[in-house]
Amino acid sequence: QQQVKQSPQSLIVQKGGISIINCAYENTAFDYFPWYQQFPGKGPALLIAIRPDVSEKKEGRFTISFNKSAKQFSLHIMDSQPGDSATYFCAATPAGTYKYIFGTGTRLKVLA
């Protein structure tokens, strides 16, 4: 069964700290790994994405680290701000398809 496991379920970080969210997958070839941010009552918005031929990608305060052999990828949010408080979803696209398989989400709260 295609599945993406995400942890932690919730995370509290002080302002200026680093938020780290992890995802793992198994038994399926995925070829695209996006991270989405979702605020209450809104649809998910793309933050950053990576392909498996790259081990790290950075955009502003957001970095994806990808470990192909371990089938794990993570999102790092540097200098976390209260405005980053939202739910974050990792996702993966099975090779040969266009659909996303989403993780279960991480609710991040950044304390001022």
Added chain:
Amino acid sequence: DTGVSQNPRHKITKRGQNVTFRCDPISEHNRLYWYRQTLGQGPEFLTYFQNEAQLEKSRLLSDRFSAERPKGSFSTLEIQRTEQGDSAMYLCASSLSLNEQFFGPGTRLTVL
């Protein structure tokens, strides 16, 4: 605003009634996706279109669900004989490039 739009934003219906949702994708996006999101969970893939062709359907899409995309523009998702378990946020997304999907704000369905 040139983003993905969905109507209605909220729908309350009684069990057994039929409901229809509409999604207008970003202009010129040839792929359109439907997802369902329940509280505290990540979005689950339902179906996707490339232009007017429905190319993939999840096993979650029971025979009470039908989606169309006439002329490859807007799409409709109909649920017949609604059940309380259908209560969820129904998200639409569209894409032009290989993988990046842009999500609409969703339609929240409540079945009483």
